[in-house]
Amino acid sequence: MSGAVFDASAVLAMAFNEPGAEQAMIHLAGARISAVNYSEAGAKLIDKGLGPEEAFIWLGALRLEVVPFDTASAEKAAVLRKDTRARRLSFADRACIGLAAADGSAAITTDRVWSELDLACDVKLIR
Numbered sequence: 001m002s003g004a005v006f007d008a009s010a011v012l013a014m015a016f017n018e019p020g021a022e023q024a025m026i027h028l029a030g031a032r033i034s035a036v037n038y039s040e041a042g043a044k045l046i047d048k049g050l051g052p053e054e055a056f057i058w059l060g061a062l063r064l065e066v067v068p069f070d071t072a073s074a075e076k077a078a079v080l081r082k083d084t085r086a087r088r089l090s091f092a093d094r095a096c097i098g099l100a101a102a103d104g105s106a107a108i109t110t111d112r113v114w115s116e117l118d119l120a121c122d123v124k125l126i127r
Contacts, residue, residue: 004031006064006099008040008092008110010126015058016092020110020127027124032065034073036095067099076102087113093115097121 004027014021038059043054076098079093084094100107100121107123114123
C-alpha cells in the first residue's frame with residue numbers, strides 16, 4: 001500500500017489552521033494514522049480546550065484510517081530508536097515513521113528534522 005500516514009503535528013496544523021494546514025489537507029484522501037499519533041492528537045486537542053467528545057468527533061471527521069499499534073508496529077518503532085535517538089524523535093514520531101515505512105507510504109509532518117534523516121519512507125513536510 002502507498003499513500004499518506006499522518007503525524008500528529010500535521011493533524012494539529014489542520015485543527016488550529018496553522019501554516020501548512022492546506023498542504024496537509026491535500027493528503028487526506030485515503031490517509032492513515034497510527035493509533036499512537038491519533039491518541040497524541042486527541043490529547044493535544046483536549047489540552048487546548050476541546051472537550052474529549054468534541055476532540056474525537058473532530059478527529060473522526062478527518063476520516064483517517066486509525067491503524068492499531070500492534071506487535072509488528074512496536075518492533076518497528078523500537079528498532080528506529082537507535083538511528084533517531086540523537087535527533088530526539090519521540091515514541092509517537094517513530095510510530096508514524098514505522099507505519100509509513102512498513103508499506104512505502106509518505107509520512108506527513110511539520111517536523112523538519114525528519115527530512116534530515118535517512119528514513120525508509122518518504123517525508124512530506126507541510127511547512
